[in-house]
Amino acid sequence: MSPQFVDFNGDGNLDIVAGIFDGSPHVALGDGKTWSQPKSILDKNGARIVLNAFWNFDSKAWDSTDRCDPTGGRPMKGGQPAKGHLTSAIAMDWDRDGDFDLVLGDHRSGYVYLRRNAGSNQKPQFEARNELVMAGDQPMHDPGTVATLRAVDWNRDGLLDLMVSGMGDPYGTKTGGGVAVYLNTGTADDKIAKFGQAISLIAPSKKGAMNNPSRPDSGLHPEAVDFDGDGDLDLLVGGYSMWTPAAKDLTTEQKTEVKKLKADLAEVAAAQKKTMDAIYKATEGLGQDERAAKLKKQFEGVSSEINKLNKTRRELSQRIQKLEPRAQRVSFTWLYENLAKTASGDTTGQR
């Protein structure tokens, strides 16, 4: 989720808008000092705003709907609409009618959608359908799928541009995420935002860093801000870094230790499997409720044993990792300082 500080309900206080993993945008209303617990932003019919996939609070399971066709009726390749899962959302007055519309990012397909507000900030009336956002005559699309969106006047022409960041391949060696900006090519008189083609600000990661993390490689979440106060916009970017630590030149004794540690680890893993198999076997053939109760009892009976095995496994893994470092994937926040001093846009009010 990417928090956006914006006066969403027009009461003069900054609220926090964020699209979250349940598949819908939320808002935490501010009173000038603190914020209330977040609530779903609903459409004019009282339904949650989603693309397709969403967490169903009634069935307590993931669900999907065609109620909110993510293409807004526009067929995609092969005539099939893309399946969407919203995890990012920003408030932005898209059509300059004085109220916030919602721009939605899809982390599954990489497309960007618009949900118009036909009401006001005080009494929003969000439409029931999504519209596909275009960049020129093509749908706005991040091949790395959308991690997050930001509205920012990147080129300081008085018009809000759209910054789109990519998830990229989250675990493997395929291309990672990057950050691009779509400049608003309209004019101040246009009643709707128009965007040109993507301009890369941070190239999608090729990964492969050695020894130390060197940049965010996947799941990039940028914020454009004049971080160092020099008058231009820098990028603050959260994301996962992936790197391979330098291999160590092990002594003979250390090599022997590693061999033993791995054997011990295999033994612990086998013991864990045996314990778990026994638990599940004891519940075979039972009804759902009875099985759940029995499982709970079984786990309680061996909790100390499981905890002990987990602790041993963790300690063994940590020691092996010290001697034989494996590929790392850790999240950080990075600063990209703008050197060009060519962009010093305004993010006030809508970020």
Place this chain on the structure above:
Amino acid sequence: MQTQLPHLATLALTCATLTSFAFAQGTQFADPVQVSAGDKLLGKGRMYPSPAMHDINGDGRLDVFIGDLRGHITYALRQADGTFSSEMKLKDAKGKVLDFGNW
């Protein structure tokens, strides 16, 4: 002359658009550096950390907020020397952690 005005306007708009494009296209960044908060790295280990800046205490300096996939937000105050304080959890008026993660 009158008929040329639209052309001039179009030319001016085209120049402005091209200049804007060049500005964005030509943006260069220094090699990225990790940001710290207190004695730790900002957002380290969080699930998909997502930064945002906002002056929460009204001291004129933008503080940094980090949202994550679990739906929690932390913030770190910007000090006068430009560094950040340790991260703190963002809470509501009742002291309960603000929780966007409801699934």
